Amino acid sequence: MDWTELDVHPRIISAVHKANIKSAKDLFTSSIGDLQKVTQLSIPDIYDLQKAASAALQKHSALTALQLYKEKTRFPSQHQKLGLGCGVLNNLLRGGLPLVGITELAGESSAGKTQIALQLCLSVQYPETKGGLGVGAVYICTEDAFPDKRLQQMIKSQHRLRTDVPADVVRKIRFGDHVFIEHAADIDMFTECITKKLPILLLRGQVRLIVIDSIAALFRCEFAAKDAVIKAKHLQTIGAKLHQLSRDFTTPVFCINQVTDAMKEGDSVLNHIGFQDRKVLPALGISWSNQLLMRLMVARTQREAPPPFIDCVLRTMEVIFAPHIPQATCYYTVDLEGVKGIGIQGL
Template sequence: MDWDQFDLNPKVIAALKKADIKSIKEILNLSGADLQRLMKLSSADIQCLLKTVSYTLRRNSMLTALQLYQDKDHVTSQQQKLSLGCSVLDALLKGGIPLVGITELAGESSAGKTQISLQLCLCVQYPYKYGGLESGAVYICTEDVFPSKRLQQLINQQHKLRADVPAEIIQKIKFGNSIFVEHAADLDTFHNCITKRISLLLTRGMVRLVVIDSIAALFRCEFGASDSVMKARYLQTFGAQLHSLSTRFRTPIMCVNQVTDAVSESGAARSSGGAADGGVSPALGITWANQLLVRLMASRLSQPQQPTAVVSHHPGTVRTLRVVFAPHLPPSLCYYTVKLEGVKGIK
């Protein structure tokens, strides 16, 4: 990078060269305090540097309405999605998970929610060409220990799951180094996590996916039946904060949710997108449902429920992934199985 072409104080240019900073990406991956220590400049000089390089990026990335309509730039396309690593699941979701907005994955225990979430944490690290975002992921555990052994299994089996990706590309990706695990067992810890630590990782470009497993666990013990108003306020606050992060950084937010007995849900909650699935509906009610862009339901079928044609070709437990609501998708479903190499849809 030729820093002499930038409208910067010669002192700042000299400091950039001395610190051996060679690109705008290196500057934006560092915090203001880190730049100040590295370059030995004042806070005012650092702020001027950041404003100058940010303006350069905005000016260079400007697109016309015709370019957006023709969708020639894949990276900045409004149609871009995060792949789930399986052509069948991607077909159900018309490409994958939207980059902006909260996607909920609800379901009973053993439905495969955590398996899908782990697979997404690997998919996000692939190049754009293969449905990834060339970045890492944050996985927030709210009740269970992070399944590190299962993650390692999936990493070792990526060459089998992602046969569409050349082996040399898979070998170059250090999957385990780009997944940041956080534990948040209460609302205060969760708030600090999403407003401070995750925001910092997103600002530095180190992650482009946030997984929360699970959102309902945070509220299960915090609020009683008489605290519905306070609970709703917390849900609205967290929903707004997650939306802000997603919009600002074009980062998908995947929230795993538990289910409750549909009989106990009010009619209003059920009609607002908490549609029952096998006698259960997603937890947290109408307030949380209104924060979502996409709601997906994962179900594990019992032996009598499984279609004969599917079972004959795919022995083992068959599951379904269903679109409950989404602005760009019709209600639909597909079957899938969880194997050693990961989640695979059934054609």
């Protein structure tokens, strides 16, 4: 709280600064006697201070959900989304990824998870009017080497994929210079990355997207079944730090997750999380699920995509849960240019 804004004698403000009282919470949760000891002020002075602080706080009245929804110009971060570089996928997600929170993309191998992550790293560099944020991305690899060749392939095809963007705008963006790559082979390296390295890039304004590929790889070999409590604590700590970075810098966090075989039908745990009919489930369990804002699942089908997509396998993307959009599914495919959603009418 800015004490200089309060309508009280400067002598009282000076005493508050000397006592190192930093917030209104400290002022109102401490007893009168404790405040007297640390500030050396009289009881009437303390009453005047609390009264002035209360009046200042009342000026900042609470906002309703309806105000946040209607007054989009005042609260852009509540409504702005990071597009996926595809109109169909953006429609599925009601515009794209929320700018604050952790979005998980889970699926089996070859479902197209990394392809979507790479496309997001390019999409974030477009202007805000074209679904981007005008800055770069951090791509944290935890197991495989970064797919640089595929990224370069997608960069060269941007003018064909993003036909909604003027060609001169696409040419001006130096996509390869704004994807920062970090390798983290274990939890200690990953923790150092998100606590020391990432904040520097975010503070400089160089990035506004964090991609983790994949979160499950960090825990797959380090913890046995008996270490479930320790594992849960690590997941909560990592989740809290990622949430802090996302909130402080209005930066979406996109985590790729692996899947595990589903338990047998009828299991009580399975019924509680609503995946009774699935063969696979996202890894890391309920401790990690509680950290997520949105969970998406992708899968590779046995069908070929319809024309004009030639020799492309059909894939599905499903919204499992999110507070702002309903459960829904759409089809997509991956070709040389990138990830492309397919409308229902195309099937």
